[in-house]
Amino acid sequence: MPPITILNVAEKPSVARALADVFRQSPGSIDRPMTRGEAAQIFACDNVMFPSVFRQGDGRTIHGPDIPHTMITTSVRGHLASHDFGPQYGWSACTPSALFEAPIQTMYKSDMEPLERMLLQQVRNVQAVVLWLDCDREGEAISDEVREVCLRGSGGRLEGRIYRAKFSTVLTQEIQRALRSLGRVNDAFVQAVQARSEIDLRCGAAFTRFQTLRLQKKFDGFDTGSVVSYGPCQFPTLGFVVERWARIETFVPEDFWFLEMMIRLNEDGSTVPGVVMNDSGGGGGGAQRQRAQQQGRAINLSWRRGRLYDRVLTMALYESCLEAQEAVVTSMTGRPKNKWRPVPLATVELQKRASRYLRIGSESVMTAAEELYNQGYISYPRTETEKFRPEFEHLPLIQSFTGVAGVFGEYATKLLSNNNFQNPRLGQNDDNAHPPITPCKAVEPSTISDQTQRGIYTLVVKHYLACCSRDALGKETQLTLKIASEDFTAKGLMILEKNWLEIYAPWERWSTGQGELPRAEVGSRITPTALLMKDGRTTAPTPISEVELISLMDRNGIGTDATIAQHITTIQERAYVTKDAQQKFLPTKLGIALVEGYNSMGYQLNKPDLRREMEFECNLVASGQKNKGPNYCPYIGKNARMLQSSKCRSPQAR
DNA sequence: GCAAGGTC
Numbered sequence: 001m002p003p004i005t006i007l008n009v010a011e012k013p014s015v016a017r018a019l020a021d022v023f024r025q026s027p028g029s030i031d032r033p034m035t036r037g038e039a040a041q042i043f044a045c046d047n048v049m050f051p052s053v054f055r056q057g058d059g060r061t062i063h064g065p066d067i068p069h070t071m072i073t074t075s076v077r078g079h080l081a082s083h084d085f086g087p088q089y090g091w092s093a094c095t096p097s098a099l100f101e102a103p104i105q106t107m108y109k110s111d112m113e114p115l116e117r118m119l120l121q122q123v124r125n126v127q128a129v130v131l132w133l134d135c136d137r138e139g140e141a142i143s144d145e146v147r148e149v150c151l152r153g154s155g156g157r158l159e160g161r162i163y164r165a166k167f168s169t170v171l172t173q174e175i176q177r178a179l180r181s182l183g184r185v186n187d188a189f190v191q192a193v194q195a196r197s198e199i200d201l202r203c204g205a206a207f208t209r210f211q212t213l214r215l216q217k218k219f220d221g222f223d224t225g226s227v228v229s230y231g232p233c234q235f236p237t238l239g240f241v242v243e244r245w246a247r248i249e250t251f252v253p254e255d256f257w258f259l260e261m262m263i264r265l266n267e268d269g270s271t272v273p274g275v276v277m278n279d280s281g282g283g284g285g286g287a288q289r290q291r292a293q294q295q296g297r298a299i300n301l302s303w304r305r306g307r308l309y310d311r312v313l314t315m316a317l318y319e320s321c322l323e324a325q326e327a328v329v330t331s332m333t334g335r336p337k338n339k340w341r342p343v344p345l346a347t348v349e350l351q352k353r354a355s356r357y358l359r360i361g362s363e364s365v366m367t368a369a370e371e372l373y374n375q376g377y378i379s380y381p382r383t384e385t386e387k388f389r390p391e392f393e394h395l396p397l398i399q400s401f402t403g404v405a406g407v408f409g410e411y412a413t414k415l416l417s418n419n420n421f422q423n424p425r426l427g428q429n430d431d432n433a434h435p436p437i438t439p440c441k442a443v444e445p446s447t448i449s450d451q452t453q454r455g456i457y458t459l460v461v462k463h464y465l466a467c468c469s470r471d472a473l474g475k476e477t478q479l480t481l482k483i484a485s486e487d488f489t490a491k492g493l494m495i496l497e498k499n500w501l502e503i504y505a506p507w508e509r510w511s512t513g514q515g516e517l518p519r520a521e522v523g524s525r526i527t528p529t530a531l532l533m534k535d536g537r538t539t540a541p542t543p544i545s546e547v548e549l550i551s552l553m554d555r556n557g558i559g560t561d562a563t564i565a566q567h568i569t570t571i572q573e574r575a576y577v578t579k580d581a582q583q584k585f586l587p588t589k590l591g592i593a594l595v596e597g598y599n600s601m602g603y604q605l606n607k608p609d610l611r612r613e614m615e616f617e618c619n620l621v622a623s624g625q626k627n628k629g630p631n632y633c634p635y636i637g638k639n640a641r642m643l644q645s646s647k648c649r650s651p652q653a654r
Numbered sequence: 655g656c657a658a659g660g661t662c
């Protein structure tokens with residue numbers, strides 16, 4: 001087979017650049033100057049030794065021997081196509097529920113048109129196309145969009161010559177492997193994404209119009225400029241905020257009682273003698289107790305039962321303890337305890353940690369991270385990956401930090417000496433498209449002028465160095481005493497080696513409680529210096545924090561790592577929730593009214609279940625068990641029926 | 655004037 005020209009298309013410029021670098025490194029290849037079109041960079045390289053790609057008569061893809069190809073490499077920027085209803089389905093042109101049936105048009109928005117033109121032009125001169133879009137479901141759908149444009153541009157000439165590469169990292173070996181095992185676009189994945197997209201558009205637009213128009217009609221002076229939007233992700237997000245608020249509103253405080261014990265022990269573990277509990281002050285007891293109270297170390301023990309909501313019962317137990325006078329040491333344990341270093345950093349965890357440590361909102365985190373990524377400070381910031389590939393070279397990266405002044409330099413130097421470096425732990429998730437979020441450039445944070453970016457960069461570096469460190473080591477001692485029928489315990493920790501906690505200070509600490517406890521002998525008797533019955537009252541939960549909100553969304557599959565922050569911003573922009581001075585979220589009247597309005601009609605739209613059901617259905621489509629046919633979606637049916645139901649038609653009557 | 659998903 002003669003040498004051919006192959007067009008390689010990536011999902012984003014960074015991957016295109018990395019791919020082009022791999023092609024360039026092929027021995028004997030001849031690099032052509034990069035052209036920068038109006039839409040994207042286009043890299044060209046002649047004489048690249050790679051497997052020849054072609055299709056057999058039966059449609060199967062096989063690879064031929066390595067022969068020199070010309071590789072043209074470029075990228076799109078996410079989705080090429082967008083979808084909307086036609087002009088005849090404008091706001092005033094139809095009833096909202098008509099949107100469940102209305103035809104949907106595919107178009108290329110103005111910012112994507114130049115990319116479309118570029119692809120149309122490039123395919124004229126190539127004999128094959130390889131799609132290097134991210135290897136996730138959304139990437140498959142974008143592959144389909146690119147494929148469609150390429151077929152159109154080639155007038156069908158490239159039919160059967162458009163291939164899908166499956167790769168998880170842009171490294172020479174992986175790219176060669178991918179070229180030897182080229183496949184086709186997975187149509188089931190594409191259908192699943194299209195189904196999800198169509199449902200989101202139909203439901204979102206229909207309900208948004210319904211709510212907006214209905215509320216405008218119903219309330220005088222309703223701000224006509226604002227939209228009362230509904231979305232399958234924004235609504236459950238609002239639901240989490242309202243749910244917490246409702247728990248606070250309906251909270252009823254409860255009284256509780258508990259016992260507390262204090263003892264004194266000498267550091268060698270021996271008991272402090274002569275302490276009389278419950279002493280009335282008569283005789284020599286008072287002076288004796290005073291002396292004893294200055295000896296040894298005071299240790300607080302907490303009640304094994306925690307708390308009781310029954311005063312009389314607590315009182316009875318308390319009295320039995322007072323009567324018993326003496327406590328017996330029932331166990332004394334000391335065991336090594338480690339505090340594990342974190343797993344490599346993914347997007348959602350970055351957002352949570354930035355909120356917790358730096359009080360930066362998730363949307364600002366992503367803006368700053370994006371900017372840091374564009375300037376080459378950190379790796380791609382939108383990833384689920386929590387494990388490094390085995391070939392990742394940690395030592396050179398850590399080495400690059402040894403030259404940085406300040407804590408980074410000092411810690412990196414330490415990490416490289418005395419075998420301190422440890423390969424990072426493997427987290428659970430992997431999007432098979434990107435590495436975990438990692439620093440790419442070693443600098444002193446003070447050289448970054450933007451405060452938010454500086455904070456995020458510092459966090460990424462500290463987290464990475466912590467990942468490459470040893471676990472923190474400690475020794476935990478636990479002392480248990482029994483008095484009458486009741487058990488009391490005290491825990492103490494001694495930190496032996498801080499390791500990763502050293503670089504993660506001051507954000508991460510390890511509470512040592514009362515420090516290492518003196519070793520008391522099992523069976524020895526101790527008279528407490530105090531035994532108290534205390535009371536307390538349960539307090540209402542606080543409004544939901546951003547960290548909690550992100551966790552709930554993540555756990556319930558509301559949004560993705562790249563969109564969670566956007567949904568949180570949306571419900572603020574729509575004036576459904578506000579953020580208070582403590583960075584906690586409270587629903588507005590409008591937000592509460594929307595959730596409770598649907599609830600009172602019997603529709604739990606605030607719950608994440610609807611989204612989960614829909615994702616489940618889409619998974620069936622992705623695995624080929626279901627079709628995205630005309631009647632593919634009970635979700636749409638359910639929602640259409642709801643909007644057409646009498647409850648939604650005449651809310652005034654209710 | 656609507657969604658959520660990519661990416662910048």
